[in-house]
Amino acid sequence: MSHTEPRLLLDALIFPEGPRWHDGRLWFSDMHAHEVVAVDESGSRETMAVLEHSPSGLGWLPDGRLLVVSMEDRRLLRREDDGRLAVHAELAHLAPFHLNDMVVDHHGNAYVGNFGFDLHGGGKARPTCLILVTPDGRARVVAEDMAFPNGAVVTPDGGTLIVAESFGKRLTAFAVRSDGTLTHRRTWASLDVHPDGIALDEAGCVWVANPMAPGGFVRVAEGGRVEDRIDLAQHAGFACALGGADRKTLFLLEAIDPSPNNDPQRGNGWIRATRVDVAGAGIP
Numbered sequence: 118m119s120h121t122e123p124r125l126l127l128d129a130l131i132f133p134e135g136p137r138w139h140d141g142r143l144w145f146s147d148m149h150a151h152e153v154v155a156v157d158e159s160g161s162r163e164t165m166a167v168l169e170h171s172p173s174g175l176g177w178l179p180d181g182r183l184l185v186v187s188m189e190d191r192r193l194l195r196r197e198d199d200g201r202l203a204v205h206a207e208l209a210h211l212a213p214f215h216l217n218d219m220v221v222d223h224h225g226n227a228y229v230g231n232f233g234f235d236l237h238g239g240g241k242a243r244p245t246c247l248i249l250v251t252p253d254g255r256a257r258v259v260a261e262d263m264a265f266p267n268g269a270v271v272t273p274d275g276g277t278l279i280v281a282e283s284f285g286k287r288l289t290a291f292a293v294r295s296d297g298t299l300t301h302r303r304t305w306a307s308l309d310v311h312p313d314g315i316a317l318d319e320a321g322c323v324w325v326a327n328p329m330a331p332g333g334f335v336r337v338a339e340g341g342r343v344e345d346r347i348d349l350a351q352h353a354g355f356a357c358a359l360g361g362a363d364r365k366t367l368f369l370l371e372a373i374d375p376s377p378n379n380d381p382q383r384g385n386g387w388i389r390a391t392r393v394d395v396a397g398a399g400i401p
Contacts (some may be wrong), residue, residue, distance in 0.1 A: 120345065123369055124388035127156050130386035133370040134314065134375075135186075136159050137175045137310060137401040138360025143368050145356075145388070146172035146185070149377050153185055154387070158171055158361060164168065166196055171377075174229065175401070176221025184227055190216045193227060193250055206250045211258055212294045213245060218356075220269040220278070222400055225252030226297040228259070228278060230266030242284055249297050260291065268314035270323065271400040279305055279323065281312035288312060288323060288337075306310065306341040314356025318395040324356040324367060334369060340396065347391070359397025367393045 131149040138144075142155040142166065153175065164174070170189035177183055183196040184205060191212050195205040208216060211245040212231035219229045226249060233245025247260040260266075264285030271293070272279055278291045278299060288306045291299035310327040317323055322344055324336050332353030336345040347354075349371065356370040372386035 120347065120394075121392040125156070125367070126160050126388045126390045127162060127170075127308075128382045128387040130372075130388070131381050132372050132375060132382055133386045133388055134356050135172070135174045136314070136356050136358035136360075136368050136370055136388075138358055138364070138368075138397070139177065139401075141362075143358065143360055143388070144174060144175055144183075145358075145370065147386070148173060148188070149381055149385075150383070153183075155327070158366070158390070166200070166202060168194070168202070171215075173217055174219025176219055176227055178221070178225040179223070179278045184219070184221055186216045186219050186229060188217065191216050191231070193219075193229060193256075194253075198334070201302065205254045206254045208248055208256055209249050211246065211256060213354075217266065218268050220271055220400060222271045222275055222293070222297075223227040224275075225295070226250070228269055228280070230263070230269070231279070233263075233265060236265075237376050246282065247299070248301075251297060259297070260302065263289075267312065268326070270315055270317040271397060272317065273399045277319070279315070281315050281325065283311045283313060283328075286311055288315070288325070305339055306337050308337065308341060310335065313354070314358075316357045316359045316367070316401070317399045318359060318393075319398040321398075322395070324357045324359070326356050326370070328353045328355050328375065330373075334367075345393075358401060359393070364397035365393055365395070367391050 173186040191209040193206040248318040265283040290305040292301040330353040
């Protein structure tokens with residue numbers, strides 16, 4: 118597979134995460150800036166929401182309303198048609214620490230990960246859970262013993278959920294039942310990187326962001342064979358998405374310092390874009 122030399126799409130960000138191609142624009146969370154932003158392919162940006170407690174994963178209900186993870190207060194919020202943010206689900210009783218990335222399927226089922234421990238405060242790593250929030254806002258745990266569940270994708274038929282377990286250095290797949298329950302857990306790919314955000318393509322391969330500087334992005338087939346890679350010299354890759362009119366634009370979300378403890382400023386993060394041969398598939 119080949120890709121073009123990445124071009125800068127948007128800079129002056131703090132820490133971009135959770136990219137989703139939606140309605141002709143790339144939506145993402147500038148986590149430490151507390152903003153949800155949409156940007157078109159020319160680089161024109163619009164702030165879509167501001168969250169006090171740091172946004173992360175994004176997705177949409179079948180009626181078009183945005184769902185956004187509010188990390189620190191462990192809530193899933195819903196953006197109403199007037200732009201107001203309403204609480205869609207309270208998750209503090211299920212998630213032991215900050216919420217993280219999320220994927221929302223065609224039915225409006227949201228699969229939400231969480232840190233499981235105080236990552237930036239020096240806490241000891243421990244397994245945690247994956248939470249399902251149904252379209253009516255009811256929440257339950259659907260997977261246990263997850264090693265920092267992070268980026269996730271749903272296959273085009275809706276039948277498989279693939280989750281990046283960052284501390285497990287693997288992609289884990291589940292069969293999805295009609296009620297959203299997860300079964301038949303298996304290792305989809307063992308990796309030599311700690312996976313963060315991921316994106317699925319039509320060939321069934323997954324683009325994986327490597328957040329350990331010097332990081333980058335690798336395209337892996339089921340089983341873990343590396344099909345392509347984009348290496349970064351000093352900084353790291355934290356998330357990626359396939360979008361554009363033909364879904365053959367790979368958006369690369371990159372940053373220098375991921376820790377909010379170090380008070381990163383604008384310019385710490387940016388988004389680049391490159392053209393690839395295989396289009397995106399499934400959700401997001």
